Amino acid sequence: FYKCGANVFKERGKEGENNVGLLTVKLCDTIVEMLPGWSLVTMNGGNYGEAGMHREQQLVFRCDHHPLREAPHLMVEMREIGYIEICGRDEDAIYKKLTDWLINTWYCKETAKRDDDFCDKKLKWPSKDFMEAAAELTAFFHELGWQLQVCSQGTVKIRGRDDCREQQMLFRPGASGHGVVEPHLFFELYTG
Numbered sequence: 001f002y003k004c005g006a007n008v009f010k011e012r013g014k015e016g017e018n019n020v021g022l023l024t025v026k027l028c029d030t031i032v033e034m035l036p037g038w039s040l041v042t043m044n045g046g047n048y049g050e051a052g053m054h055r056e057q058q059l060v061f062r063c064d065h066h067p068l069r070e071a072p073h074l075m076v077e078m079r080e081i082g083y084i085e086i087c088g089r090d091e092d093a094i095y096k097k098l099t100d101w102l103i104n105t106w107y108c109k110e111t112a113k114r115d116d117d118f119c120d121k122k123l124k125w126p127s128k129d130f131m132e133a134a135a136e137l138t139a140f141f142h143e144l145g146w147q148l149q150v151c152s153q154g155t156v157k158i159r160g161r162d163d164c165r166e167q168q169m170l171f172r173p174g175a176s177g178h179g180v181v182e183p184h185l186f187f188e189l190y191t192g
Helices: 020-034 091-106 130-143
Strands: 038-048 054-063 074-079 083-088 121-124 146-156 164-173
Touching: 020 038, 020 054, 020 074, 020 083, 020 164, 038 146, 038 164, 074 091, 074 130, 083 091, 091 121, 091 130, 091 164, 130 146, 130 164
Parallel strands: none
Antiparallel strands: 038 054, 074 083, 074 164, 083 121, 146 164
8 A cells, every 4th residue: 555645634623624525536537547448436435543533535446448538527525514515627617507506506605715725615505415415416417418426425523523424426527418417316225
C-alpha cells in the first residue's frame, strides 16, 4: 500500500466536514486519464479510529473499457446534518444547472465559498428521504445526458451528535442522449 504525505486528508468542525469526497473525485479522474480502459465500479465509506471520528473510503476500479472513458466524475454528497457538497469539474456549466435545480426544487441555499480544499461547492439543505432524493437527483442528471456511476450511503460519526447519514453519488457526462431519462429502480434494505 501507499502512504500519503501530511495534510492530504482534512477534517474540521463539528459537522463531519472532510475532504474525502473531493479527493475521491480527483482520484477517479486521475485513474481514468492515466489508465485507459479502467473505470470505477464501486465505492463505500465509513468511520475508523477509537471513537470512529475519522473517515475512510474504499474504491474499486476494473479494466472494462467503459464507454465513458476519460469523462470526468462529479460527486454530489448529501448529508443528513443539513448540507450538500459538490466536487468535480464544472463540465458544461453543470454547477449552475445543478445549483439552480437544488435551490428551486429542494429549497437549498448557497453558502459562502471558503478558501480551502474541502469541496468545490456547498449548499445548505433541508434534508429529505435519501432514497427519494437519490431518485430525483438521478433523473435531473439523466435529463442532461449524465449517468449515475456509483451510489454509496452510510452512517458517519459526528462529534457531539448522534450518528448522521450521508449519501455520495458519482455522475459522469455523456452516457445518454440529452433529454433522455433512463428508468432506475432504487431499493433500500434495512432491519430494525
